[in-house]
Every structure is written in C-alpha cells, then in structure tokens.
Amino acid sequence: MANPAGPGQYAVDVTPLRGFDQSVSLSVHGLPAAASASFTPGILNVATSGGTPPGSYSLIILGSSGILSHAATTNLVVDGTPGDVNGDGTVDCADLNLVRAAFHAYNSRADFNGDGVVDIRDLAFASRQIPAGVTCE
C-alpha cells in the first residue's frame, strides 16, 4: 500500500532454477499517472504524488534475461484526495497556499505530476479541485 505522496516498497526476490546464473533486468508495468518506480537490490520502490489518482492498481514486475522472462504481480493501492497537500481530506485554500510556497521551496506533496518541479501545472491541478465560488488569498 502506498500513500499519495509517500513511497511504497516491495520485496523482490529473483530465485534461479536449474543452474541459471545470468543477470536479470527488472522492470515494472501498470503504474498509475504521476507515479514512478525504481529498483534497488531486492526492493521495488514505488513513489506516488498528490497527483496520483486514488485507486487500486495491478503492477506487473517483469524479470528478463535474454529470451527468458518471468512476471510477477502485486497490488498498489493509492488512497487520498488528488490535490490534497496537507492530507486533511479536502482540497482548499490551505492546499493552494502550500503549493504556492512550494514554488520556491520544493515540497514533494505539492508536486502532483511528479516531475520534480512545483509550478503552475501543479497549482492549476489543485485549483481545479476547489469548489466553484470559493475565493483564496
């Protein structure tokens, strides 16, 4: 399970059979939007952001070596509200102010599209979640 702005980790074991001793490359498929993955020895790290749509996703981890390959599946559950920077369950002016502050002091929770930069694309993403008629200073 992973939170929208928190990393998720999965143990990945590669077990050789019948004398196999070649290197294996790993990849992951099925990630939701605004999420990324990386491998460290024995670990699949999945990073989500506030822009990752909540839901349950089936991840396919593929191990390949030449013409040989093997797949394993696991589940990623993203909860939360898109655009909710402070995690209070709603998107409001407080969240917009946090995104604005992150323009000059990076905050990964405000980086909804997960591109490593907080800018107008993130601010506009959050602002679209604000109910019509609400004003923010």
Add this chain to the structure above:
Amino acid sequence: MRITALIFMLAAIPAAFATPVVSVQPGPGLTAAIEISGVTDLYAFQFDLSFLPQVLAATTITEGGFLPAAGFTFFVHGAINNTIGTISSTADTVLGSIGGVSGSGVLANVGFSPAGPGVSPLALLNVQLLDSRLSPIVFTTMDGQISQITPEPGSFALLFFGLFALTLAVRRY
C-alpha cells in the same frame, strides 16, 4: 536631458496574430504591463522576467485584469531578485472547474524604480500557458525594453521615462 532611443524587437509572428504594443505610463516609478493577445481558454499561466539591474529595480508585481474575467483566481507573486535582475515564477490560475478566458488583456503589472541610466531589456522566460483542461497552449513571446532618460550634468534628479512592449502572441494549434 536626452531620451534614449527605443527599439522594439519584433518577432516573426503570423499576421493573424499580430501583437499589440503596450506602453508604460511615466511617473515616479514604472509599471510594465505583461499583456497577452489572441488566447483561447486561458486557465493558468506562469512566467519569469529578466531585466538589467544596473538600470532597473523591480518593486512590485501585481495581478492583471485579464484572468479574473473568468472568475476567482489565485495569484502567485514572483520572487524579485534585484541583484541579478529577475522576477521568477509569477503565476496565476483560475479557481474551480470552470472554463478559462479568451481574448486579449493584461496578465500582470510589474513596478520598477530607476537604478541607473541606460536601456534594460525585458525578457520573458519559462512561460507556461494552460487551458482549462490543463493542456499547454502554444504561444510566441515578444520581449521589450525600458529606456531611461540620461540626467543632465549637475542634476541630481534622476528622471525616468520608459516605453515598454512585452507581449505574448498566442495561437492554438
């Protein structure tokens, strides 16, 4: 007293999207208007502005009247750095799941005070325009400049005058 020459750099822009020129009212300071023309469904924007700090010092940046025509907005004042001559990450967005605004108008107003005689280019950098689906809008930028009167010898009064053209010509594919 001598007024320095004003030269506007004109970019190659299709005639259908000819860019208007914006002038700045003289006064104790200067206000440069960042204007946009020919845009459709503008929901949010961001830009940086650079200038010559030996000539100008930025003092204020305020929201223009164009985007608020769509509804309530949320404005981000850019960070002013008068040492290197930049205003970074000025941004504005409409609030709520509504449409953007179309047409032409002023996105933001930038106030300057004189720092010294000369000519300062005003360059738009890192411009981003988004429509109400949060898709990028293709655009062309046109930079401008501010020229400052050179004071007469013996005069301690630094008179200031400028004209400025800094616009965005926008077209949608």
